[in-house]
Amino acid sequence: MTTDTVNDFAALGLRGEILRAIDEAGYRTPTAIQSSAIPEVLAGRDVVGSAQTGTGKTASFVLPMLDILASGRARARMPRSLILSPTRELATQTARNFEIYGKHLSLSMALLIGGVGMGDQEKALDKGVDVLIATPGRMLDWFDRGKILLGGISILVIDEADRMLDMGFIPDVERIVQLLTGRKQTLLFSATMPKEVRRLADRFLNEPAEITVARESSLSDTVKDVLVPLNGTDKRDAVERLLKTGGIDKAIIFCNRKRDVGTLTRYMQKRGHNAKDLHGDLDQPQRQATLDAFKAGTVDLLVATDVAARGLDVVDMPCVINLDVPLHAEDYVHRIGRTGRAGRLGRAFTLAGEADQKLVAAIEKLTGRSIERLTLSEGAAGVAEGDASPARTGRRRRAAPNEAAPNEAAPNVEAAQADTAPASGPGAAPSEPESAPDPVVAAEPAPAEAPPRARKRRPAKAVDDDAAPDAPRRAAAPPRARRPSRRTAAAESVAANAGSPHRREEERSADEGPILAFGDHVPAFMLRRPPMLRPLKDAD
Numbered sequence: 001m002t003t004d005t006v007n008d009f010a011a012l013g014l015r016g017e018i019l020r021a022i023d024e025a026g027y028r029t030p031t032a033i034q035s036s037a038i039p040e041v042l043a044g045r046d047v048v049g050s051a052q053t054g055t056g057k058t059a060s061f062v063l064p065m066l067d068i069l070a071s072g073r074a075r076a077r078m079p080r081s082l083i084l085s086p087t088r089e090l091a092t093q094t095a096r097n098f099e100i101y102g103k104h105l106s107l108s109m110a111l112l113i114g115g116v117g118m119g120d121q122e123k124a125l126d127k128g129v130d131v132l133i134a135t136p137g138r139m140l141d142w143f144d145r146g147k148i149l150l151g152g153i154s155i156l157v158i159d160e161a162d163r164m165l166d167m168g169f170i171p172d173v174e175r176i177v178q179l180l181t182g183r184k185q186t187l188l189f190s191a192t193m194p195k196e197v198r199r200l201a202d203r204f205l206n207e208p209a210e211i212t213v214a215r216e217s218s219l220s221d222t223v224k225d226v227l228v229p230l231n232g233t234d235k236r237d238a239v240e241r242l243l244k245t246g247g248i249d250k251a252i253i254f255c256n257r258k259r260d261v262g263t264l265t266r267y268m269q270k271r272g273h274n275a276k277d278l279h280g281d282l283d284q285p286q287r288q289a290t291l292d293a294f295k296a297g298t299v300d301l302l303v304a305t306d307v308a309a310r311g312l313d314v315v316d317m318p319c320v321i322n323l324d325v326p327l328h329a330e331d332y333v334h335r336i337g338r339t340g341r342a343g344r345l346g347r348a349f350t351l352a353g354e355a356d357q358k359l360v361a362a363i364e365k366l367t368g369r370s371i372e373r374l375t376l377s378e379g380a381a382g383v384a385e386g387d388a389s390p391a392r393t394g395r396r397r398r399a400a401p402n403e404a405a406p407n408e409a410a411p412n413v414e415a416a417q418a419d420t421a422p423a424s425g426p427g428a429a430p431s432e433p434e435s436a437p438d439p440v441v442a443a444e445p446a447p448a449e450a451p452p453r454a455r456k457r458r459p460a461k462a463v464d465d466d467a468a469p470d471a472p473r474r475a476a477a478p479p480r481a482r483r484p485s486r487r488t489a490a491a492e493s494v495a496a497n498a499g500s501p502h503r504r505e506e507e508r509s510a511d512e513g514p515i516l517a518f519g520d521h522v523p524a525f526m527l528r529r530p531p532m533l534r535p536l537k538d539a540d
Contacts, residue, residue: 012038015067017104022063025100031056036211038064041187046208048201049189052330055213061157061187062097065131068155070105074128078152079110082180083133084173086163088113088284091133094159098131107131112138115283122147136164136172143179150176154184161190161197170196177204191330219333219367223340225348226374227360233376235323235351236267241376242349243273243301248319253303254335256324264323265303278304306331315341322350325359329366349374 009022009030030038033051040047041064051057065081074080085091095111102109110124112134125148132153134142142148156177158164164173177183186205190197201208219225230238242248255261258279268275276290276299293299295314306326317339326332332350339346350371352360364370 009063012063013042013067014038014063015070017070018063018066018101021101021104031060033057033211033213034060034063036213037061037187040209040211041065041185042067044185046185046205047187047211048205048208049187049211049213050191050193051189051211051213052191052334057189058094058097058159059101061159061189062094063101065155065157066098066102066105066107069107069130072130074108074130075152077125077128077147078149079125079129079132080152081131081155081157082139082150082153082176083131083157083159084136084139084164084176085133086135086160086167086169087280088115088135089287090160090163091135092284092288095133098133109133112142113284114138115287116285136169136176139176140172150179151182153180154182155187156180156183156185157187157189158200159189161188161200162192162194165194165196170200173200174203192328219336220340220346222344223336223346223348225336225350225371227371228349228351228374228376230351230353236264238351238376239264239268239321239323240271242321245376246319246347246349248321248347250297250300250317251302251319251321252317252335252338253301253321253323254326255303255305256327258305260323261303261305265301268301268303273301274299275301275303278302280305306335314338316344317341318344318346320346320348322348325350325352325356325363327359329359329362332363333367 008028009019012030012035014022032055033049034056037047037049037060041061047061049057049060051060061083069080072080083091083094085094091111091113095109098107098109107130108124108128109131110121110129110133112121112132114135114137121142125142132148143150158173161173164170177186186208188197188201188205188208228238228242239253243251253264255264258281261277261279265275265277276293278287278290282290290299290302294302320335320339322332322335326335336348339348350360360371
Protein backbone atom coordinates (compact mmCIF):
# COMPACT_ATOMS: atom_id res chain seq x y z
CA MET A 1 0.00 0.00 0.00
CA THR A 2 1.40 3.38 -0.99
CA THR A 3 1.45 6.22 1.53
CA ASP A 4 -0.42 9.42 0.73
CA THR A 5 0.36 12.26 3.12
CA VAL A 6 -2.62 14.15 4.53
CA ASN A 7 -2.23 17.90 4.99
CA ASP A 8 -3.40 18.01 8.62
CA PHE A 9 -4.51 15.71 11.44
CA ALA A 10 -8.13 16.89 11.30
CA ALA A 11 -8.58 15.12 7.97
CA LEU A 12 -7.71 11.78 9.59
CA GLY A 13 -10.96 11.64 11.56
CA LEU A 14 -9.56 12.03 15.08
CA ARG A 15 -11.75 13.50 17.82
CA GLY A 16 -11.35 17.07 19.04
CA GLU A 17 -9.65 16.31 22.38
CA ILE A 18 -6.86 14.48 20.60
CA LEU A 19 -6.47 17.17 17.95
CA ARG A 20 -6.13 19.78 20.68
CA ALA A 21 -3.37 17.78 22.38
CA ILE A 22 -1.57 17.37 19.06
CA ASP A 23 -1.72 21.09 18.43
CA GLU A 24 -0.42 21.85 21.93
CA ALA A 25 2.48 19.47 21.29
CA GLY A 26 3.42 21.59 18.26
CA TYR A 27 2.61 19.19 15.43
CA ARG A 28 0.69 20.33 12.36
CA THR A 29 1.22 17.80 9.57
CA PRO A 30 1.18 13.99 9.96
CA THR A 31 4.01 11.88 8.64
CA ALA A 32 3.63 9.34 5.86
CA ILE A 33 3.12 6.39 8.21
CA GLN A 34 0.60 8.36 10.27
CA SER A 35 -1.41 9.42 7.22
CA SER A 36 -1.73 5.83 6.04
CA ALA A 37 -2.06 3.88 9.30
CA ILE A 38 -4.43 6.05 11.38
CA PRO A 39 -7.47 5.72 9.05
CA GLU A 40 -6.98 1.94 8.82
CA VAL A 41 -6.78 1.54 12.59
CA LEU A 42 -9.87 3.72 13.10
CA ALA A 43 -11.69 1.47 10.63
CA GLY A 44 -10.94 -1.56 12.83
CA ARG A 45 -8.57 -3.34 10.44
CA ASP A 46 -5.45 -5.25 11.33
CA VAL A 47 -2.33 -3.42 10.20
CA VAL A 48 1.21 -4.45 9.31
CA GLY A 49 3.37 -1.34 9.21
CA SER A 50 6.96 -1.23 8.03
CA ALA A 51 8.64 2.01 9.06
CA GLN A 52 11.86 3.09 10.70
CA THR A 53 12.20 4.55 14.16
CA GLY A 54 11.92 8.32 14.00
CA THR A 55 9.18 8.39 11.34
CA GLY A 56 6.34 9.02 13.80
CA LYS A 57 5.45 5.34 13.96
CA THR A 58 4.46 5.41 17.63
CA ALA A 59 1.86 8.12 17.13
CA SER A 60 0.43 6.18 14.18
CA PHE A 61 -1.05 3.64 16.59
CA VAL A 62 -1.29 5.70 19.80
CA LEU A 63 -3.57 8.36 18.31
CA PRO A 64 -6.22 6.00 16.85
CA MET A 65 -6.12 3.80 19.97
CA LEU A 66 -6.93 6.83 22.12
CA ASP A 67 -9.83 7.64 19.84
CA ILE A 68 -11.23 4.10 20.04
CA LEU A 69 -10.73 3.69 23.79
CA ALA A 70 -12.30 7.06 24.60
CA SER A 71 -15.70 5.38 24.44
CA GLY A 72 -15.71 2.66 27.07
CA ARG A 73 -14.78 1.88 30.64
CA ALA A 74 -11.99 -0.16 32.17
CA ARG A 75 -12.58 -2.95 34.69
CA ALA A 76 -10.37 -4.09 37.55
CA ARG A 77 -7.41 -6.22 36.45
CA MET A 78 -8.80 -6.37 32.92
CA PRO A 79 -6.97 -3.93 30.65
CA ARG A 80 -8.68 -3.04 27.40
CA SER A 81 -5.58 -2.80 25.19
CA LEU A 82 -2.00 -4.06 25.25
CA ILE A 83 1.17 -2.69 23.67
CA LEU A 84 4.24 -4.95 23.68
CA SER A 85 7.65 -3.27 23.42
CA PRO A 86 11.03 -5.05 23.30
CA THR A 87 12.77 -2.77 25.82
CA ARG A 88 11.94 -0.67 28.84
CA GLU A 89 13.10 2.46 27.04
CA LEU A 90 10.70 1.97 24.15
CA ALA A 91 7.88 1.12 26.53
CA THR A 92 8.57 4.30 28.51
CA GLN A 93 8.66 6.36 25.32
CA THR A 94 5.27 4.94 24.26
CA ALA A 95 3.84 5.75 27.67
CA ARG A 96 4.95 9.37 27.24
CA ASN A 97 3.03 9.53 23.97
CA PHE A 98 -0.15 8.46 25.76
CA GLU A 99 0.41 11.10 28.41
CA ILE A 100 0.95 13.84 25.80
CA TYR A 101 -1.89 13.02 23.42
CA GLY A 102 -4.39 11.64 25.93
CA LYS A 103 -4.20 14.38 28.55
CA HIS A 104 -7.68 15.69 27.66
CA LEU A 105 -9.25 12.22 27.87
CA SER A 106 -10.24 10.29 31.00
CA LEU A 107 -8.17 7.23 30.23
CA SER A 108 -5.86 5.31 32.55
CA MET A 109 -2.58 3.64 31.72
CA ALA A 110 -0.17 1.20 33.38
CA LEU A 111 3.47 0.59 32.50
CA LEU A 112 4.77 -2.90 33.31
CA ILE A 113 8.54 -3.00 32.96
CA GLY A 114 11.43 -4.40 34.94
CA GLY A 115 13.70 -2.38 37.18
CA VAL A 116 10.89 -0.64 39.07
CA GLY A 117 8.78 -1.55 42.07
CA MET A 118 5.67 -3.63 41.50
CA GLY A 119 3.56 -1.98 44.19
CA ASP A 120 2.37 1.02 42.17
CA GLN A 121 1.85 -1.15 39.12
CA GLU A 122 -0.37 -3.54 41.06
CA LYS A 123 -2.45 -0.68 42.46
CA ALA A 124 -3.05 0.65 38.95
CA LEU A 125 -4.11 -2.78 37.72
CA ASP A 126 -6.49 -3.24 40.64
CA LYS A 127 -8.26 -0.02 39.71
CA GLY A 128 -8.47 -1.00 36.05
CA VAL A 129 -6.56 0.44 33.11
CA ASP A 130 -7.49 1.24 29.54
CA VAL A 131 -3.97 0.93 28.15
CA LEU A 132 -1.36 -1.58 29.29
CA ILE A 133 2.21 -1.08 28.03
CA ALA A 134 4.66 -3.86 28.85
CA THR A 135 7.72 -5.82 27.87
CA PRO A 136 7.01 -9.50 27.07
CA GLY A 137 8.91 -10.90 30.03
CA ARG A 138 7.27 -8.70 32.64
CA MET A 139 3.87 -9.26 31.03
CA LEU A 140 4.13 -13.03 31.42
CA ASP A 141 5.50 -12.63 34.93
CA TRP A 142 2.38 -10.75 36.00
CA PHE A 143 0.10 -13.24 34.26
CA ASP A 144 1.80 -16.27 35.83
CA ARG A 145 1.38 -14.66 39.25
CA GLY A 146 -2.33 -14.38 38.64
CA LYS A 147 -2.25 -10.59 38.95
CA ILE A 148 -3.79 -9.79 35.60
CA LEU A 149 -6.61 -11.04 33.35
CA LEU A 150 -6.11 -10.85 29.61
CA GLY A 151 -9.58 -11.77 28.42
CA GLY A 152 -10.71 -8.14 28.14
CA ILE A 153 -7.98 -6.97 25.74
CA SER A 154 -9.47 -6.06 22.37
CA ILE A 155 -6.52 -4.22 20.75
CA LEU A 156 -3.00 -5.64 20.62
CA VAL A 157 0.04 -3.77 19.33
CA ILE A 158 3.36 -5.52 18.68
CA ASP A 159 5.92 -2.75 18.34
CA GLU A 160 9.43 -3.20 16.91
CA ALA A 161 8.78 -6.83 15.95
CA ASP A 162 12.21 -7.22 14.35
CA ARG A 163 13.82 -6.14 17.61
CA MET A 164 11.68 -8.72 19.39
CA LEU A 165 13.18 -11.29 17.05
CA ASP A 166 16.74 -10.12 17.65
CA MET A 167 16.28 -10.30 21.42
CA GLY A 168 14.63 -13.72 21.38
CA PHE A 169 11.16 -12.58 22.48
CA ILE A 170 9.14 -14.11 19.63
CA PRO A 171 8.19 -17.26 21.63
CA ASP A 172 6.95 -15.04 24.48
CA VAL A 173 5.00 -12.90 22.03
CA GLU A 174 3.36 -15.97 20.51
CA ARG A 175 2.31 -17.21 23.93
CA ILE A 176 0.85 -13.82 24.87
CA VAL A 177 -1.12 -13.58 21.64
CA GLN A 178 -2.63 -17.01 22.26
CA LEU A 179 -3.77 -15.87 25.72
CA LEU A 180 -5.74 -12.92 24.31
CA THR A 181 -9.02 -14.71 23.69
CA GLY A 182 -11.02 -11.48 23.30
CA ARG A 183 -8.67 -9.86 20.79
CA LYS A 184 -10.44 -8.05 17.95
CA GLN A 185 -7.67 -6.03 16.33
CA THR A 186 -3.90 -6.58 16.00
CA LEU A 187 -1.32 -4.03 14.87
CA LEU A 188 2.24 -5.09 14.06
CA PHE A 189 5.03 -2.62 13.33
CA SER A 190 8.56 -3.49 12.29
CA ALA A 191 11.47 -1.68 10.68
CA THR A 192 12.30 -4.75 8.59
CA MET A 193 10.35 -7.85 7.62
CA PRO A 194 12.44 -10.99 8.12
CA LYS A 195 10.81 -14.36 7.53
CA GLU A 196 10.08 -14.97 11.20
CA VAL A 197 8.26 -11.65 11.55
CA ARG A 198 6.32 -12.32 8.36
CA ARG A 199 5.34 -15.74 9.68
CA LEU A 200 4.13 -14.14 12.91
CA ALA A 201 1.99 -11.67 10.97
CA ASP A 202 0.52 -14.37 8.75
CA ARG A 203 -0.36 -16.49 11.76
CA PHE A 204 -2.09 -13.96 13.99
CA LEU A 205 -3.33 -11.11 11.77
CA ASN A 206 -6.53 -11.28 9.77
CA GLU A 207 -6.27 -9.82 6.26
CA PRO A 208 -4.13 -6.89 7.45
CA ALA A 209 -3.61 -3.63 5.64
CA GLU A 210 0.07 -3.57 4.76
CA ILE A 211 1.69 -0.15 4.90
CA THR A 212 5.29 0.37 3.88
CA VAL A 213 7.19 3.61 4.22
CA ALA A 214 10.41 3.96 2.27
CA ARG A 215 13.44 3.31 4.41
CA GLU A 216 15.16 6.37 5.75
CA SER A 217 18.34 6.55 3.71
CA SER A 218 19.39 10.18 3.67
CA LEU A 219 21.46 12.04 6.21
CA SER A 220 21.06 15.64 7.20
CA ASP A 221 23.25 18.15 5.40
CA THR A 222 24.33 19.46 8.80
CA VAL A 223 26.06 16.16 9.70
CA LYS A 224 29.65 15.42 8.68
CA ASP A 225 30.21 11.67 8.98
CA VAL A 226 33.53 9.91 8.41
CA LEU A 227 34.85 6.36 8.64
CA VAL A 228 38.00 5.71 10.69
CA PRO A 229 39.93 2.57 9.59
CA LEU A 230 41.69 1.03 12.58
CA ASN A 231 44.21 -1.44 11.10
CA GLY A 232 44.86 -3.11 14.43
CA THR A 233 44.54 -0.02 16.61
CA ASP A 234 42.70 -0.57 19.87
CA LYS A 235 39.22 0.92 19.60
CA ARG A 236 39.35 2.46 23.05
CA ASP A 237 42.61 4.21 22.25
CA ALA A 238 41.11 5.42 18.96
CA VAL A 239 38.14 6.94 20.78
CA GLU A 240 40.51 8.67 23.18
CA ARG A 241 42.44 10.12 20.24
CA LEU A 242 39.29 11.41 18.59
CA LEU A 243 38.12 13.07 21.79
CA LYS A 244 41.45 14.78 22.45
CA THR A 245 42.50 15.79 18.95
CA GLY A 246 39.00 16.70 17.81
CA GLY A 247 38.18 18.86 20.80
CA ILE A 248 35.04 16.81 21.53
CA ASP A 249 33.55 17.69 24.90
CA LYS A 250 30.18 15.94 24.58
CA ALA A 251 29.21 12.85 22.61
CA ILE A 252 27.14 9.69 22.43
CA ILE A 253 29.25 6.57 21.90
CA PHE A 254 27.31 3.63 20.48
CA CYS A 255 28.33 -0.01 21.02
CA ASN A 256 26.78 -3.12 19.51
CA ARG A 257 27.28 -5.22 22.63
CA LYS A 258 26.20 -4.55 26.17
CA ARG A 259 29.45 -5.76 27.73
CA ASP A 260 31.46 -3.30 25.63
CA VAL A 261 29.41 -0.44 27.06
CA GLY A 262 30.62 -1.07 30.60
CA THR A 263 34.20 -1.74 29.51
CA LEU A 264 34.48 1.49 27.52
CA THR A 265 32.78 3.53 30.25
CA ARG A 266 35.31 2.40 32.87
CA TYR A 267 38.15 3.05 30.42
CA MET A 268 36.96 6.63 29.85
CA GLN A 269 36.39 7.28 33.54
CA LYS A 270 39.97 6.21 34.35
CA ARG A 271 41.19 8.81 31.88
CA GLY A 272 39.32 11.63 33.53
CA HIS A 273 36.19 11.74 31.38
CA ASN A 274 32.77 12.23 32.94
CA ALA A 275 31.22 9.17 31.30
CA LYS A 276 28.12 7.13 32.10
CA ASP A 277 26.79 3.92 30.61
CA LEU A 278 23.28 3.13 29.43
CA HIS A 279 22.33 -0.51 28.87
CA GLY A 280 19.67 -3.06 29.65
CA ASP A 281 21.13 -4.32 32.94
CA LEU A 282 20.50 -1.01 34.72
CA ASP A 283 17.21 -0.62 36.55
CA GLN A 284 14.80 2.03 35.39
CA PRO A 285 15.61 4.71 38.02
CA GLN A 286 19.32 4.43 37.21
CA ARG A 287 18.76 4.74 33.49
CA GLN A 288 16.38 7.65 33.85
CA ALA A 289 18.85 9.44 36.13
CA THR A 290 21.61 8.90 33.55
CA LEU A 291 19.46 10.28 30.73
CA ASP A 292 18.46 13.31 32.80
CA ALA A 293 22.09 13.99 33.75
CA PHE A 294 23.18 13.77 30.12
CA LYS A 295 20.44 16.10 28.95
CA ALA A 296 21.28 18.54 31.75
CA GLY A 297 24.98 18.54 30.80
CA THR A 298 26.36 17.04 34.01
CA VAL A 299 27.47 13.95 32.03
CA ASP A 300 29.69 14.54 28.99
CA LEU A 301 29.99 11.07 27.44
CA LEU A 302 27.06 8.68 27.16
CA VAL A 303 28.09 5.14 26.21
CA ALA A 304 25.03 3.20 25.10
CA THR A 305 23.53 0.46 23.00
CA ASP A 306 20.98 1.20 20.29
CA VAL A 307 17.91 0.02 22.16
CA ALA A 308 18.98 1.63 25.44
CA ALA A 309 19.31 5.03 23.77
CA ARG A 310 15.86 4.94 22.18
CA GLY A 311 13.79 7.90 23.25
CA LEU A 312 16.84 10.08 23.85
CA ASP A 313 16.26 13.50 22.29
CA VAL A 314 19.04 16.03 22.88
CA VAL A 315 18.93 19.05 20.58
CA ASP A 316 22.49 20.25 21.19
CA MET A 317 24.44 17.05 20.43
CA PRO A 318 27.75 17.96 18.72
CA CYS A 319 29.13 14.48 18.07
CA VAL A 320 28.29 10.80 17.72
CA ILE A 321 30.92 8.04 17.78
CA ASN A 322 30.25 4.48 16.66
CA LEU A 323 32.61 2.16 18.49
CA ASP A 324 31.21 -0.60 16.29
CA VAL A 325 29.71 -0.48 12.82
CA PRO A 326 25.93 -1.02 13.25
CA LEU A 327 24.70 -4.46 12.31
CA HIS A 328 21.72 -2.93 10.50
CA ALA A 329 22.27 -0.17 7.95
CA GLU A 330 19.14 1.66 9.16
CA ASP A 331 20.65 1.92 12.63
CA TYR A 332 23.54 3.89 11.17
CA VAL A 333 21.13 6.51 9.86
CA HIS A 334 19.32 6.53 13.19
CA ARG A 335 22.55 6.90 15.20
CA ILE A 336 23.96 9.65 13.02
CA GLY A 337 20.63 11.44 13.17
CA ARG A 338 21.19 12.16 16.87
CA THR A 339 23.59 14.96 15.94
CA GLY A 340 23.20 17.94 13.63
CA ARG A 341 19.68 18.76 14.80
CA ALA A 342 17.83 22.08 14.73
CA GLY A 343 20.20 23.50 12.12
CA ARG A 344 23.30 22.90 14.23
CA LEU A 345 26.41 21.30 12.78
CA GLY A 346 27.27 17.80 13.92
CA ARG A 347 30.07 15.28 13.50
CA ALA A 348 29.95 11.49 13.41
CA PHE A 349 32.85 9.04 13.54
CA THR A 350 32.59 5.31 12.87
CA LEU A 351 35.46 2.98 13.79
CA ALA A 352 35.81 0.08 11.36
CA GLY A 353 38.18 -2.83 10.88
CA GLU A 354 38.72 -5.24 8.02
CA ALA A 355 35.90 -7.50 9.24
CA ASP A 356 33.39 -4.63 9.02
CA GLN A 357 33.67 -4.03 5.28
CA LYS A 358 30.40 -5.81 4.44
CA LEU A 359 28.50 -3.75 7.00
CA VAL A 360 30.07 -0.56 5.66
CA ALA A 361 29.10 -1.55 2.11
CA ALA A 362 25.48 -2.07 3.21
CA ILE A 363 25.42 1.41 4.77
CA GLU A 364 26.85 3.01 1.65
CA LYS A 365 24.32 1.15 -0.48
CA LEU A 366 21.45 2.38 1.69
CA THR A 367 22.60 6.00 1.77
CA GLY A 368 23.65 5.98 -1.87
CA ARG A 369 27.04 7.53 -1.24
CA SER A 370 30.52 6.63 -0.08
CA ILE A 371 31.54 7.52 3.46
CA GLU A 372 34.65 9.66 3.66
CA ARG A 373 37.67 7.91 5.20
CA LEU A 374 39.72 9.57 7.93
CA THR A 375 43.14 8.25 8.94
CA LEU A 376 44.33 9.22 12.39
CA SER A 377 47.39 11.43 11.98
CA GLU A 378 50.74 10.63 13.55
CA GLY A 379 50.39 13.65 15.79
CA ALA A 380 47.06 12.45 17.08
CA ALA A 381 48.44 8.97 17.59
CA GLY A 382 51.34 10.35 19.60
CA VAL A 383 49.09 12.30 21.93
CA ALA A 384 46.76 9.37 22.52
CA GLU A 385 49.51 6.83 23.06
CA GLY A 386 51.28 9.13 25.48
CA ASP A 387 48.14 9.49 27.53
CA ALA A 388 47.27 5.84 27.47
CA SER A 389 50.77 4.41 28.10
CA PRO A 390 50.72 4.61 31.93
CA ALA A 391 47.71 2.32 32.12
CA ARG A 392 49.18 -0.19 29.69
CA THR A 393 52.51 -0.20 31.55
CA GLY A 394 50.68 -0.91 34.78
CA ARG A 395 48.92 -3.88 33.23
CA ARG A 396 52.22 -5.36 32.06
CA ARG A 397 53.71 -5.08 35.53
CA ARG A 398 50.80 -6.92 37.09
CA ALA A 399 50.33 -9.55 34.40
CA ALA A 400 53.95 -10.58 33.76
CA PRO A 401 56.31 -9.83 36.63
CA ASN A 402 58.89 -12.21 35.18
CA GLU A 403 59.46 -9.85 32.28
CA ALA A 404 61.56 -7.68 34.57
CA ALA A 405 64.16 -10.46 34.99
CA PRO A 406 65.63 -10.20 31.46
CA ASN A 407 65.96 -6.45 31.78
CA GLU A 408 67.73 -6.75 35.11
CA ALA A 409 69.94 -9.64 34.04
CA ALA A 410 71.11 -7.96 30.85
CA PRO A 411 73.77 -5.79 32.58
CA ASN A 412 75.14 -8.90 34.30
CA VAL A 413 75.47 -10.67 30.99
CA GLU A 414 77.45 -7.73 29.68
CA ALA A 415 79.60 -7.74 32.82
CA ALA A 416 80.44 -11.36 32.13
CA GLN A 417 81.41 -10.28 28.56
CA ALA A 418 78.76 -12.45 26.92
CA ASP A 419 78.23 -11.96 23.20
CA THR A 420 74.44 -12.38 23.27
CA ALA A 421 72.10 -9.39 23.27
CA PRO A 422 70.03 -8.65 26.39
CA ALA A 423 66.77 -9.47 24.63
CA SER A 424 68.04 -12.83 23.43
CA GLY A 425 69.74 -13.73 26.69
CA PRO A 426 66.86 -15.65 28.23
CA GLY A 427 66.22 -17.49 24.99
CA ALA A 428 69.87 -18.57 24.76
CA ALA A 429 70.10 -19.78 28.36
CA PRO A 430 69.11 -23.42 27.82
CA SER A 431 71.69 -24.02 25.05
CA GLU A 432 74.53 -21.83 26.42
CA PRO A 433 74.89 -22.36 30.18
CA GLU A 434 77.94 -20.12 30.40
CA SER A 435 75.83 -16.99 29.77
CA ALA A 436 72.77 -18.03 31.71
CA PRO A 437 71.48 -15.54 34.32
CA ASP A 438 70.82 -16.66 37.87
CA PRO A 439 67.05 -17.07 37.50
CA VAL A 440 67.70 -19.93 35.08
CA VAL A 441 70.40 -21.53 37.25
CA ALA A 442 68.21 -21.25 40.33
CA ALA A 443 65.42 -23.08 38.61
CA GLU A 444 67.65 -26.03 37.59
CA PRO A 445 67.83 -27.88 40.98
CA ALA A 446 64.05 -28.29 41.07
CA PRO A 447 63.96 -31.51 38.98
CA ALA A 448 66.96 -33.03 40.83
CA GLU A 449 64.86 -36.04 41.80
CA ALA A 450 64.76 -37.27 38.19
CA PRO A 451 68.01 -39.24 37.50
CA PRO A 452 67.90 -38.87 33.68
CA ARG A 453 68.27 -35.08 33.98
CA ALA A 454 71.10 -35.09 36.51
CA ARG A 455 73.76 -34.77 33.77
CA LYS A 456 72.61 -31.21 33.00
CA ARG A 457 73.29 -30.07 36.58
CA ARG A 458 76.90 -31.20 36.88
CA PRO A 459 78.37 -27.67 36.46
CA ALA A 460 76.84 -26.76 39.83
CA LYS A 461 78.67 -29.58 41.68
CA ALA A 462 82.21 -28.40 41.00
CA VAL A 463 81.88 -25.82 43.77
CA ASP A 464 81.08 -28.39 46.44
CA ASP A 465 83.98 -30.83 46.93
CA ASP A 466 81.89 -33.12 49.13
CA ALA A 467 79.27 -33.51 46.48
CA ALA A 468 81.69 -34.33 43.67
CA PRO A 469 82.19 -38.03 44.51
CA ASP A 470 78.43 -38.54 44.61
CA ALA A 471 77.83 -37.01 41.22
CA PRO A 472 78.83 -40.07 39.15
CA ARG A 473 76.62 -42.35 41.27
CA ARG A 474 73.66 -39.95 40.83
CA ALA A 475 74.15 -39.59 37.09
CA ALA A 476 74.69 -43.30 36.42
CA ALA A 477 71.83 -45.33 35.03
CA PRO A 478 70.73 -48.54 36.80
CA PRO A 479 72.10 -50.98 34.15
CA ARG A 480 75.59 -52.39 35.03
CA ALA A 481 76.77 -51.90 31.47
CA ARG A 482 77.07 -48.13 31.93
CA ARG A 483 79.19 -48.24 35.16
CA PRO A 484 82.60 -48.23 33.43
CA SER A 485 81.83 -44.86 31.87
CA ARG A 486 81.26 -43.07 35.20
CA ARG A 487 84.91 -42.15 35.78
CA THR A 488 85.22 -40.83 32.27
CA ALA A 489 82.06 -38.77 32.68
CA ALA A 490 83.27 -37.38 36.03
CA ALA A 491 86.64 -36.41 34.57
CA GLU A 492 85.01 -34.67 31.65
CA SER A 493 82.71 -32.80 34.02
CA VAL A 494 85.62 -31.53 36.15
CA ALA A 495 87.59 -30.48 33.07
CA ALA A 496 84.62 -28.67 31.55
CA ASN A 497 84.13 -26.64 34.71
CA ALA A 498 87.76 -25.82 35.41
CA GLY A 499 87.24 -22.12 34.78
CA SER A 500 83.68 -21.87 36.03
CA PRO A 501 84.33 -21.06 39.76
CA HIS A 502 85.90 -17.74 38.85
CA ARG A 503 82.97 -16.87 36.58
CA ARG A 504 80.43 -17.83 39.22
CA GLU A 505 82.27 -15.69 41.76
CA GLU A 506 81.81 -12.70 39.45
CA GLU A 507 78.16 -13.51 38.98
CA ARG A 508 77.58 -13.89 42.71
CA SER A 509 79.35 -10.61 43.40
CA ALA A 510 76.97 -8.75 41.05
CA ASP A 511 73.84 -7.28 42.55
CA GLU A 512 71.36 -9.61 40.88
CA GLY A 513 68.83 -9.91 43.66
CA PRO A 514 68.00 -13.02 45.71
CA ILE A 515 68.74 -16.54 44.45
CA LEU A 516 65.81 -18.92 44.29
CA ALA A 517 65.98 -22.36 45.99
CA PHE A 518 69.53 -23.60 46.89
CA GLY A 519 71.38 -22.11 43.95
CA ASP A 520 74.84 -23.75 43.74
CA HIS A 521 74.68 -25.11 47.30
CA VAL A 522 72.55 -28.21 46.87
CA PRO A 523 72.94 -30.60 49.84
CA ALA A 524 74.72 -33.82 48.99
CA PHE A 525 71.91 -36.05 50.24
CA MET A 526 69.59 -34.52 47.66
CA LEU A 527 71.99 -35.51 44.85
CA ARG A 528 72.13 -39.18 45.83
CA ARG A 529 70.07 -41.69 43.96
CA PRO A 530 67.13 -42.91 46.04
CA PRO A 531 67.59 -46.46 47.36
CA MET A 532 65.84 -49.31 45.62
CA LEU A 533 63.34 -51.00 47.89
CA ARG A 534 62.92 -54.72 47.56
CA PRO A 535 59.38 -56.10 47.60
CA LEU A 536 58.36 -57.83 50.80
CA LYS A 537 57.88 -61.56 50.71
CA ASP A 538 54.47 -62.88 51.53
CA ALA A 539 54.32 -64.42 54.97
CA ASP A 540 53.69 -68.16 55.02
